[in-house]
Amino acid sequence: MSYMVSIVGRPNVGKSTLFNRLVGRRKAIVHVKSGVTRDRIYGKSEWNGVHFSLVDTGGYNPSHNNLLDAEIIKQILIAIKEADVILFLVDIKIGILDTDIEISQLLRKHKKSILLVVNKVDNGKYMYHNTDFFRLGFREYYYISAINGSGTGELLDRLIEILKALGRKEIVEKEVIPRISVIGRPNVGKSTLINSFLEKNHHIVTNVSGTTRDSLDVLCKKWGYKCILVDTPGVRKKSKISESLEFYSTMRTVKSIEYTDICLLMVDAVRGWEAQDRNIFRLVEKNQKGIIILINKWDLLNPGKNCSIQKNFEIFIRKKIAPFDNVPILFISAKNKDGIYNILPIADQIFQIRKKRLKTNLLNRVMLPIFQKNPPPSVQKKLITIKYCTQLPTSTPKFIFFSNFPHYIKESYKRFIENKIRDHFDFRGVPIQIFFRKK
Known part of the structure; x- marks a missing residue:
């Protein structure tokens, strides 16, 4: 069982920006419009050799104005229950709102390891804003800028300490699954x-x-x-x-x-x-x-x-x-x-x-008689023949056919070849690519 870390906070405090920063790619949509993230979004992250799963959540809105707000809160509660550690994000530029206080009270009920993350400290002067984050009641808090990455190293160092203290060995998925x-x-x-x-x-x-x-x-x-x-x-x-x-x-x-x-x-x-x-x-x-x-x-x-x-x-x-x-x-x-x-x-x-690979001799044994019986239509009195075929060593089915006049072979005959391959070999539900080359 792997470690799980959830990012929680009210709308537009930078949860998705931090999520993207920690997973190393733009997986969650980041937009100036608040409330963009609705479902839980999962990603994988690693720091100092420790792997963990990261969960981005929708913005917590206690107003319950509509069905969607209520559903988002249900998703947030699931993410809180799943988490080993919670990153509680607040916005230093806006300061503490009543919603932040409500979220802090909710988090404490679940008795999880919680790190208060004060975001949008894009400039050092913000660290001295007279915003009393202490009254949220958390012992540990970290100043960061999710958008430029400052402060995230210290935050991750502490996060990994907590995860290691759990005494659980993380599992890194190595098998290839679809x-x-x-x-x-x-x-x-x-x-x-x-x-x-x-x-x-x-x-x-x-x-x-x-x-x-x-x-x-x-x-x-x-x-x-x-x-x-x-x-x-x-x-x-x-x-x-x-x-x-x-x-x-x-x-x-x-x-x-x-x-x-x-x-x-x-x-x-x-x-x-x-x-x-x-x-x-x-x-x-x-x-x-x-x-x-x-x-x-x-x-x-x-x-x-x-x-x-x-x-x-x-x-x-x-x-x-x-x-x-x-x-x-x-x-x-x-x-x-x-x-x-x-x-x-x-x-x-x-x-x-x-992933299927057809042996070249089998492919030629099946396909060459078909070409002899139904050769490509002649163009400009040129007799077109296909002399040899093979499957390319690629991750998806691609076949190459060698002909004396490959550029004269029409699209309709290409479809004919594909149909014959499908008739004789099982490629159900899988696209096939066919190429012609000069022999």
């Missing part, structure tokens, strides 16, 4: 699916579209499978990205796709397959990631479980995603957990398929 990103349009049920996998409310779920703004990852061990599940913000049409924050969220989803192994593309059954679903699918294909299409809320569209409706829906989607139509399509209800138990086994199969 990263599975749940992607799709806003409000299709991505967070609900992850909560159903974990059987707890790990992520905030409301009927408000766009609740998730960061990409959030969590270790999942279920039914004999282990993976990192990544919840992502919904990808909107460009014309609907009306504020910079939505743009950042969309880019975060795109980046999640780049750093994942398998994507679960969730589609709202009631709204049907739309152009934006196809755009997201092509983005996954372009990045050479494994993919499973999940038709969510199927219980609402087809409560009678009519097989012909399901079959027609599947045929329609496969026509839309052709030629890469050899993709698992599952009909589920994330809320009711219908059909979700097949997802991880199939994802594990696709993870293994992406």
Whole structure:
């Protein structure tokens, strides 16, 4: 079991900036608008050889003005309970507010190791502000600037002392396990699916579209499978990205796709397959990631479980995603957990398929007779032949075919080759790249 450190504080005190500073990359969105972080965001950090997990939380707002505020507070309470050490962040420029006092009282109830972190000391003169942080009642406090890093070394030194005193040996995950990103349009049920996998409310779920703004990852061990599940913000049409924050969220989803192994593309059954679903699918294909299409809320569209409706829906989607139509399509209800138990086994199969390497002699033995029977169409009276093929030693399936006139081979024949590879070898749910070279 690894160490867990949670960052807690009211909105806009710099929690996400400190989180990014400690994990070493811009994982959490940082914005001048307060209240940007809503879910718990996890990251890994290390200091002086000690590894620990870091949790960024939403800003604590005691007003409970809406459902979202109440859900954020639930997430903060979970982060407090999970933590071995809590970094309680306050803002030296604003000083102590009633909310800070309320948070301090809340933290003391949980009897955790707490370090008071006075942030935004971007200039030494702020250290002498007449702000009485002592009345928050904590023995240890540290002046830092999360934005430029000053003071964080001393803070980390003390944090590691506390963690070592726990007498628990941290575990550094060395085995390679698949990263599975749940992607799709806003409000299709991505967070609900992850909560159903974990059987707890790990992520905030409301009927408000766009609740998730960061990409959030969590270790999942279920039914004999282990993976990192990544919840992502919904990808909107460009014309609907009306504020910079939505743009950042969309880019975060795109980046999640780049750093994942398998994507679960969730589609709202009631709204049907739309152009934006196809755009997201092509983005996954372009990045050479494994993919499973999940038709969510199927219980609402087809409560009678009519097989012909399901079959027609599947045929329609496969026509839309052709030629890469050899993709698992599952009909589920994330809320009711219908059909979700097949997802991880199939994802594990696709993870293994992406690493598949075909022996060159086997590939040529299967493919060369096909080329002899169905050669590429002649161009300018030139007889085009393919003499040899091999799979490249890359992390995803890429094949190179040697021809006497590779530049004359048309895209339609390239698709023909891909279909024949899929007919003879199992590359279900995995994009294939094909290249032609002069022989």
